[in-house]
Amino acid sequence: MQEQWQKIRKILENLMEAGPYKVWVAPVQATIEGRTLRLSTVSAFAARRLREQFEPLIREAAAVVLECEPSALTLEFAAQTAAAKAAPAPAPSVEDGSAAQALAAPVADMPAAMPAQQGLLPLGLAPMPKARPRFRFSFDDFVVGSSNEMAVAAARDVCKADGFVETLFVSSAPGLGKTHLAQAVGLTLQQGGEGARVGYLTAEELTSRFVQAVRQRDVESFREQMHQWDVLLLEDVHFLQGKEKIQEMVLNLVKSLQSRGGRAIFTSTFTPRELSRLDSQLVSHLSAGILAPMERPTQEMRREILQRKARSFQVMLPDEVGELLAGRLNGDIRQLEACLNNLAFKARLLHKRISPEMALEVLQQFAGAETVPDWDDIVALVCKIYGLSLRQLESRSRRQECVMGRNTIFYLARKHTDLSLAEIGDRLNRTHSSVIKGITSLERELARESSKGRQIARALDLIERNAGLNAAPRAASA
Structure with missing residues (x-):
């Protein structure tokens, strides 16, 4: 066997x-x-x-x-x-792609022969793995274009010992490469021999570790460990909203980093000015350096992304098919990968070469023909999926299905329309901060892959495919 x-x-x-x-x-x-x-x-x-x-x-x-x-x-x-x-396993090297799970991995997950930490400090209280974080993405894998060149240039500068950029805040809609960029910085520092001590985690992981430290009455050790870092890579900072104690701790950490010339990269679905439930001092420090929003990739970038993904999938993607997909798929990078994955699977299943005709068949699942979705499309489909009426969504009801329905609308409207957060809230009788809270809550469930998160993911996929939302333009501020 x-x-x-x-x-x-x-x-x-x-x-x-x-x-x-x-x-x-x-x-x-x-x-x-x-x-x-x-x-x-x-x-x-x-x-x-x-x-x-x-x-x-x-x-x-x-x-x-x-x-x-x-x-x-x-x-x-x-x-x-x-x-x-x-049990002993042959040189395991697979890791979870999220910062939270990479840092929270139990000792048994780590190879017995992993060398001691060399300059990179994963967050956590004992007993925690001694191995450094593993970064799956590099700058070489990142397709650069007009929609993200400022963010990439700033991130590369963070990696230099004599770099100009000390604080970088990267914001974008989901699936446009924030995590890729943060991990590319971590990998470059890890391989560069500079000896920089790097902390890499999500805001939710930071919160979890802080709570653990409080329960173990070991907060001071927790703080001391963090203050040893030379570089902080903190993802999804919008998860810090409403957590005053954590915000205070992060503020002190960032102040300490900045006072001694340390460097930091923060990522979020929202821009700093949109984080209304964060302490104003913390927002000021988060945005003290370079603010770099990332937009959707251009058609030329999408074509290059598809070719690179095709090579990683071990498939031959004809130029005319790459051109067709890049022209039709205007969504995020995950959408490009998912479509190409389906196309490669179909070609292998049928033992045929990938052709424009086959690509058009697969495209029907991912993009509506010349469809321009709007608020009404999103609301109608969410109501249908969750069995709700517009009156229920606009009401003050806190029933679970109503909350999930509203949060789904907030998320999709943010991702696929040019409506501002305030305009999205107004349409369902909610405030700007309620929209942010709802999107953050939904993203948390998706990240945790909980049963509710899987239900939400299926609903999002169904709605986007039926409404052609993957072809819609995203707000410039996202």
Whole structure:
């Protein structure tokens, strides 16, 4: 059984680029029973990523070894149990892409032979892993264009010991590369030999660790550890809203960094001036340096993104198909990747080359033909999905379905229309701050991948596909 899996791995190693293979396939443990292949990864995130991005390729490789048709195979993807994680594994290197989970990983998730920390300090109280954060994204992977060149240039400058930029605030709608940019800075500092001590985490992870420190009555040690950092990479700072104690702690940390020439990058779905529930002093310090909003990629950038993604997916994307997809898909980068992934899967399933005709069939799932969605489209579909009326959404009801419906509308209107936060709130009898709170709450559930988060994700996907929202322009201020 293991011999068969080793043969499958060897085929995959020959078919895939070295980086993706080492990150996603090499650490996988597998069992084979008949024509059922069960793949066990270190986390639910890794299992989902392996299935979404590499299932067709794994299926083809397994079919060769097991001597059957790819369609006859059953593939199962799951995270390892705690016992399995504790057992020896061949050089595991898969990590969760989020800063929160990378820093919160239990010791058993880390390779036994991981070298000691060299200048990078993951946040956490003992017992915490000694391994440094692993960054999956680099500047080399980032497609630069007019919509993001200022943010990228500033982020690169942060990596220089003699750089001009000390504080950078990056804002954008979801899926446009904020995390990629933050991780690229972390990776550059990690590999540069500068010896900078880097803290990388989300605002929600910071909050969780602070609460843990309070419960353990070890707040001072917690503060001391953070004040050792030379560079702070703090994502999703809008999650700090309404948390006065955490805001005070972050303010002191940022002041300390800035007073001794340290550097910091903050990311958020909102611009600093929109964070009305953050302390004014904290907002002032967060925005003391370069403010760099990132917009949707241009068509030329989308074409380059698609070509790079195609290479990572191990598929040949004809120029005319790349041009077609780049012209039709005006959404975020996740949308480009999802469409290309579906196209590659269909081509492999049918054993055909990717063609414009096949691309047009797949495009029907992702973009409406010449559709310009508006507020009414969004509201109508949300009402239909959640079984609500406009009167209920406009009411003061706090029933769960009403709250979820409103928050979904806030999120989609922010992402796909040019309405300001105040205008979005006015239309449902809510304030500017209520809109921010609602979007933040929805993003938190999505990030946690809770049962509610999965329900919201399915609803968002269904609404966007039915309304052609992926083709809509985003507000310039996002």
